[in-house]
Every structure is written in C-alpha cells, then in structure tokens.
Amino acid sequence: MKLTDAQIQEFNTNGVLIAKNAMVSGDTQPVIDELSEFIDRRAHELYAEEKISDLHQDAPFERRYGLLYDQSTEIGKGLDIMHMRGKAMFEFLSNDNLLDTVESLVGSEITCNPIQHVRPKPPAKFDGGQPVGGFHAVPWHQDAAVMMPEAENSNVITCWLPLGECTIEMGCMQVIPGVHRHEYIRHQKEGGTTIVPDLMPDVKPEYLECSRGDLVMMSRFTPHHSTANLSDKCRWSIDLRYQPTGQHTGRTAHPDFVVRSRSNPEDVRTDYEEWCRLWIDAFENPRGVSMHRTD
Numbered sequence: 001m002k003l004t005d006a007q008i009q010e011f012n013t014n015g016v017l018i019a020k021n022a023m024v025s026g027d028t029q030p031v032i033d034e035l036s037e038f039i040d041r042r043a044h045e046l047y048a049e050e051k052i053s054d055l056h057q058d059a060p061f062e063r064r065y066g067l068l069y070d071q072s073t074e075i076g077k078g079l080d081i082m083h084m085r086g087k088a089m090f091e092f093l094s095n096d097n098l099l100d101t102v103e104s105l106v107g108s109e110i111t112c113n114p115i116q117h118v119r120p121k122p123p124a125k126f127d128g129g130q131p132v133g134g135f136h137a138v139p140w141h142q143d144a145a146v147m148m149p150e151a152e153n154s155n156v157i158t159c160w161l162p163l164g165e166c167t168i169e170m171g172c173m174q175v176i177p178g179v180h181r182h183e184y185i186r187h188q189k190e191g192g193t194t195i196v197p198d199l200m201p202d203v204k205p206e207y208l209e210c211s212r213g214d215l216v217m218m219s220r221f222t223p224h225h226s227t228a229n230l231s232d233k234c235r236w237s238i239d240l241r242y243q244p245t246g247q248h249t250g251r252t253a254h255p256d257f258v259v260r261s262r263s264n265p266e267d268v269r270t271d272y273e274e275w276c277r278l279w280i281d282a283f284e285n286p287r288g289v290s291m292h293r294t295d
C-alpha cells in the first residue's frame with residue numbers, strides 16, 4: 001500500500017506513523033506458519049531432552065510460545081531471523097505491500113538493512129529470567145544508536161509489525177513523537193543501549209497499539225521503548241529496517257541486500273540460498289562492525 005500525502009506528512013512531522021491495514025493477513029501467514037513449525041520442532045527436541053514436560057500441542061500461536069518458554073527459555077534459541085533463516089521470512093522481506101509502503105518514504109531503490117528481528121514477547125509472568133531493559137522490554141533508545149555513526153545520515157526507516165494483537169497490556173511500544181529532527185541523542189550502555197536519562201526529551205510519550213496488518217514506521221531518531229507484557233498472550237512482532245540503496249547500513253558485519261530497484265531490477269536479491277550463505281559466512285568469518293553506538 002502506498003502512503004497518502006497526509007500519511008507522509010504525518011511521518012515527517014512526528015517521526016512515526018501507524019500505516020493501518022498496510023498488509024493483508026495472507027502477507028504474514030507464511031511467516032506465522034514457519035515460526036509455528038520451528039516452535040513445534042524445538043518443543044519436541046526439548047521434550048526429548050526432558051527440558052519440558054508439556055508440549056502444549058493444541059495451544060494457539062499466540063499462547064504456545066509463552067507456555068513453552070515458561071518451562072524452558074531455550075525454546076527461543078535460534079528463532080531470530082538471521083539464525084532461523086526461514087524461506088518464508090526471506091520472501092517476506094521483499095513483500096510487495098510492505099515495500100510499496102516503504103517506497104513512499106525512501107524512494108524506489110530500496111535496500112534491506114541487516115538489523116532485523118522477530119520478537120516473541122512472552123507474558124511477563126513466564127519471564128523471570130529476562131533482565132529489565134532486555135530484548136523483551138527494551139529501554140528508551142533511538143535506532144540510530146544501534147548503528148555505526150557512519151549511518152547517521154542514512155535514511156533508515158524502521159518497519160515494525162505485529163503478528164497478532166498488540167495492546168498496552170501486551171507491552172506495545174511507546175514513542176516520543178516530533179523530536180526526530182533533533183537528531184542523535186547520546187546513549188549509554190548501562191541498562192541496555194539507552195538514552196542518557198538527563199537527555200530524554202521532555203515530551204509526552206504515545207502508545208503504539210496496533211493489530212496484525214498494521215505497519216509502524218519510525219525514523220532512526222525517534223525515541224521508543226516497550227514495556228512488559230502483562231497479558232496471557234505472547235506479543236509477536238517483526239522489526240525490519242529499509243533504506244535507500246547505496247547509503248551506509250550502520251552494520252557492516254552483517255549482510256544487506258537490494259529488495260527493490262526500479263532502475264536496475266537485476267540487482268534485486270531473490271536467491272534464498274545465497275542470503276542464507278551470507279549470514280552463515282558473517283557468523284563463521286566475523287568482520288566489520290556490529291557494535292551499538294554508546295558512550
């Protein structure tokens with residue numbers, strides 16, 4: 001879905017936009033199916049190793065991960081995009097509805113930035129092992145802080161999409177709108193990569209409640225965080241980043257690739273095996289930078 005002029009203006013003013021119904025359920029269903037298969041396989045492995053005693057085979061997607069995570073946090077091992085390297089996920093990275101929306105903000109030469117995650121955020125009551133400020137309840141930050149300073153001028157857009165309901169109770173994100181033009185704010189390591197507390201903008205945050213099909217788009221300078229999931233369901237989401245081809249990705253250790261090019265369509269990577277090979281090579285032969293930008 002292309003953004004309207006009003007939506008583009010809203011994004012430019014606030015540094016954040018929820019593009020309602022930018023996608024249809026058919027866009028994310030193959031990814032959900034792939035994640036469900038992965039979880040089922042991991043559950044059977046953990047069961048065989050006697051690390052879990054109940055497979056919760058009949059639990060729906062939004063509940064099963066939490067019920068398994070409660071028995072063994074190892075259920076999440078290998079589930080993130082770069083480790084699981086699922087074919088449906090690879091194909092989703094080039095999804096047309098997603099890229100049509102991205103194109104409205106970055107133009108028609110689009111690279112998929114390698115900073116990307118799938119986040120199953122289990123109910124906090126199952127989450128005793130996660131430190132506050134960890135992957136499940138990220139502290140206040142700008143995405144510019146997880147990139148090298150060389151990418152400060154790259155127009156990297158964060159695309160965050162829920163795979164189910166995402167409410168305040170479930171620990172949806174909160175953003176500080178309208179301050180993205182202030183550019184990079186200093187971050188510190190303590191408490192996770194987070195904005196130095198004294199430098200937090202004095203602006204009322206907004207909650208980003210959304211549903212499957214919606215797409216949250218954020219500037220790299222938009223401060224955001226998320227809180228604990230106080231519901232009984234898992235808050236599933238994917239966060240991806242896209243940028244104009246040729247600009248610095250801020251993460252030279254990991255592979256980026258062209259997902260759309262109107263001028264050189266032959267540059268678009270459609271080879272799933274090659275994408276997998278590039279990630280494996282990045283892990284087996286580390287080079288380049290993957291550090292966060294903190295003091």
Ligand SMILES: O=C(O)CCC(=O)C(=O)O
Pocket residue numbers: 119136137138143158160172173224225226227237239
């Ligand atoms: O999903 C979340 O709770 C936080 C995501 C986030 O910080 C990001 O996508 O940059």
